Amino acid sequence: MAHSLDRMGLYLLHRQKSQQSQFTRYDRSLLEQANWDIVYPTPDVPEVHFEHMHKQMNYEIQRFSFQSPMKFGNEINDRVQGNVYFHSSQSPIHVIVVHGWRMDQWEKINRLFLKPFNKSGFHMWQMMLPFHFDRAYSSYSGEYMISANIERSIFSVRQAVMEIRSLIRWIKQNKGGSVILVGVSLGGLMTNLVATVEEYADAVISIMYANSLSYAVWHTPIGKYIKQDLQNNGVTYDMLKEYWEILEPISQKPKIDRNRILFIAGRYDQYVHFEDALALQQAWNISNFISYRCGHAGIIFHRKKIANDVLSFIHRTLSLSPRSV
Template structure:
């Protein structure tokens, strides 16, 4: 796909995305926020105190139907609907000894259809177990919001921090539960916001056998301030006299390239679109450089390449997983 067409498709996508936006300001002032954030220790902030107990239920009686699962979120926000971590999974017959793939969806996703169409069928053919966790304030966890994900990333600076921390710890809990109760390797795949979250998870969770991050961001404050995706959040912040420099300080604890991933470089695959209008190339490049230049694929597409490059994404991710498995990487 050429540059002109890629940019045009992304801009069209952004236009339709922004037709549904917050009606009211999401900003909330907390006079103690600055001191609270600067007294936080990163390892303590993302520490998982115990492995959760997952409850599973098969969605219907069909043999290949997915299971739903849920558990208490390690971070309780006071929102009862949001404080139950949940997701669905597709398990193969020999699910205790397989590759376990966790796929983290993007911001404002209102269904898993796009992510299933990219990965699920091909991964089931390989015999993988596939898990789709629901991010905070998305899908059924988004009660009372204007759209799925509205309360996860917004001008409410502190709630955004809490939601991202909640996502990181919930995925860490799922990974550790798999490692304790199953056998096999755990592969973490994140797409768009899911890639950003997965990158953060890999900085604090050592029980990941491979990380694949697709169309990911790195520095949330940079993306909100410098890309069209965050323009209304930026406007909300500016109306309340929050500067870019302040936001960078507040959200620095949410930045993956501030710390090295615990995953060895040869087990990381980063995928970006050259003409992405949602996520800036400089931001994705910064992470790649900070992490010692793991394998990086640059597609000739924009952020919409998530949809238009489905076969290529599936092929590249599965090849990467299979190569690691064949080579017996530990």
């Protein structure tokens, strides 16, 4: 059943694909000698702008935006955007939710977390990843973030990590309290990378996350058209793994306490293979690891369990005192 549900999701996902090759040649020497802190530098605290949207439940919902600390050169993509749900409780707990690859609406995220977070009094921040949602200027959301354009994919991931760090630091400086990162699918990979460089996140929760983009592209159905594009241009798996090594959190150890990290993975996941998720859990020695007997579609069909596990972990972790910039 898990395989069937994932196959159906993959079929629907692949109805949209790049109509032309995204491949470009990549000069690995651009980052070959760079250490991790140079690849993912510490950003300044940004100037964040807010615009009131509407009210829902106990939330005042606003659109926030700020200039990306890492410029690609396109005005649409270089303006970070997202929604923030400010809770009337004036809670000191801020949760940044990072969405998955090719997501183009917030419905799945809201079904997962809106009511549980509202009940708990948490503020919720939803940040658009590079080349997604209103930051996309391609034929579909996310087309330009992960593709056969090896260099742009590297840039996109680095840009996302810096933007999440920027938002963490703005919240710490201007709101105080605890900042929790919750990443779903590709968002989980982003939050895991943030954990390797950012000491001011109070907890990191990764749900159905990947560890290796090169593995996902080459060995799972989700990357089949990207793999095809790369192979058509003479790129092998070993070459791609070497190019994208700097995008793998397993290359480093987390900067935050391992007890503040929760991993949730699906044993039968066809988007993100369980063995890839397990490799990072074992390398980092993460004791807070929950495996569900489901595939990637568990994000939808096990959302109540996911929400309960996430809330339970946040409440346990908050016994540890938060830090501020």
